[in-house]
Amino acid sequence: MSTLVLSKEQLRQARLKKLCDDSQMDLQSSSAEIATPVLSEREVSVGEFNELQLLMFGSRDNTGSTYVSDQDIQRWHDQGFQFCTPTQNNASLDPATSYITFGLKQNKGGPCGILAAVQAEIFRELCFPSTDVSDINLKVPDLDLFLLRGIVRILERASSLPINLVIPVELSSELSPSSLRVISCPSASEAVAVSLRRLLPHLKSPTGCVLFLMSLILSRGIEQCKRDMDDPHNSLIGHFGHCNQDLINLLLSGRATSNVMDGEIPLGDSGLVVRGVAARTALGYLTHLEALRYCQVGRYLKVPQFPVWVVGSSSHFSVLFCPDKKVNDESRSERFISLLQRCFKAAESDECGYIPADKLQQVLEAVVAGGDCEEDRAGLCRLQAILADPVELARLRGHLRVDGHIIIWGGFWVAVSRLLGGEASLDSLISEAGGGPAGAGTPP
Secondary structure: OOOOOOOHHHHHHHHHHHHHHHOOOOHHHHHHHOOOOOOEEEEOOHHHHHHHHHHHHOOEOOOOOEOOOHHHHHHHOOOOOOEOOOOOOOOOOOOOOOOOOOOEOOOOOOOHHHHHHHHHHHHHHHHOOOHHHHOOOOOOOHHHHHHHHHHHHHHHHHOOOOEEEEEEOOOOOOOOHHHEEEEEEOOOHHHHHHHHHHHHHHHOOOOHHHHHHHHHHHHHOHHHHHHHOOOOOOOOEOHHHOEOHHHHHHHHHOOOOOOOOEOEEEOOOOOOEEEOEOOOOOOEEEEHHHHOOOOOOOHHHHOOOOOEEEEEOOOOEEEEEOOOHHHHOOOHHHHHHHHHHHHHHOOOOOOOOEEEHHHHHHHHHHHHHHOOOHHHHHHHHHHHHHHHOHHHHHHHHHHHEEOOOEEEHHHHHHHHHHHHHOOOOHHHHHHHOOOOOOOOOOOO
16 A cells, blocks of 8 residues: 655645635525524714724814824725735746735735734634634635634634624725614624625725724724723824734734733832733734834733734834744743743833832742643742742742842842742752842843
8 A cells, every 4th residue: 555645835735725625605605504693783873983983093183183194094994805816927926836825915005914913813724723713614715714714813802792893784985874884793603704704895895904993993892992002092093004002912912902011010109000911812923123122022922822923113014924833832941031020020110120029929929820831830839838938938038138128130030930940949049148138140
C-alpha cells in the first residue's frame, strides 16, 4: 500500500478549498433551509442616531466643524468590505495561489483600523480554524464565509447581550434614522448568522464600515463605551479619520479602553485610573509608538492567544501573522516577569518604579490570583503560604523594604521570581542578604 504524504502547505490549501466548496450555495436557498428565529426589530431613533454620530466622529464646534473633517467622514461612508481581485493578464501571478484573494481592499485613507481588525480575524480563521464559529451554518459564497465569521467574533466579543445589528431598509449611500433598523439577537450564534445574511449585501456596500461600527457600538452599548474610555467626551475616530486607540481596543478586546498596557494604572492619589486591556486577547496589537518610547504595549496585546497582530504605524494599520502558534509560547521567566510587572504596576503611582511597603500584600494576592499556568502552581502555593502567615509576610516585607517604607521594583522582581521558581526560600533570601533589605536588585 502506498502512502501519500502532503506538506503543511498542501494540507492548508486543501482545507481552504474544502471550506470554500462546502460553502458554495446561494443566499436565497440557504435561507430557506434554516428556520429563522423570531428576533426583536426596531427603528433607530433620531436621538440614538445623533449619539452614534457623536461617539463616532465627535461634536461640532461653534463654526460647525468637527475634529474629524467632512472629507474624512465621507471617506468612511465610501468604504465597504470588499475582497481584492487578481489582476487580469498578470504574468507574474502564481496560478496555484491566484484564487486565494483573501485581502480586504481599502479605497481611501481612514477606515484602515476596522479593515485591519476584520482582516486579522480572517487570517485567524484561515490559519487556526476552530469549532466555536465554524459550527454556525453560514452557507454563503467562498470568502464571505470568513468575513462573516470574523464579524461574528468581533460583535460577540463586545456584546453584553443582546447583539444589535444596524441594517438599512434598502441599499443606499445615505444613512438616516428613518432608513435604519436595529435587530437585537440573542446569544445563540445561529441567530447572529441568520441576521448577518440580511446585513451582508450592506457590508459590501459603500456604507459597510459605518454600519459595522454602528452595530459594534450598539452591541457594546453607547453609555458603556463612554464608561470604558478615559475621556467619555472623546470620539472613536480621530484626526484624518484614523481609528483612535479606544476603537482599536473595542475591536480587539471588546472594551473601548484608551490604553495598551495591561490592566489599570492609578494616577497618584487622585483616585483616577487609566484603563488598558483587562485580559489576554485572542488577537494582538503592536505599534511603532513603543519603539519611539511613547508607550509600552502590555503582554495581553503583545502575546495574544493566536499569533495575529494588528500593527499601527504613523499613518496606517496593517496585519502581521504567523501560521505557527508556537511563536507565542512563553518561557517560564517570560511568564513570571509578565505576571509580576502587571501586578506591581497596578499598585504603583505614576510608574515611579516603587510601591508603598504596605501594598505588598495586595500585589502578592494579585500575583496568586493571576497565575493561570499549571506549571507555576507550586510557586504560587509558596506565595500563598507566605500570605497566610502574618509573620512570614512581615519578614518578606522587611527584606524588600528600602528607606523604611517603599519597595523597589528591581528588588521585588529578583526576590519574588526566585520564590516562584523554587530557586530560593524566604529563609535563604534573608540569609543571603545578611538580614538586610533586598535593595534595588538587578531588574530584568
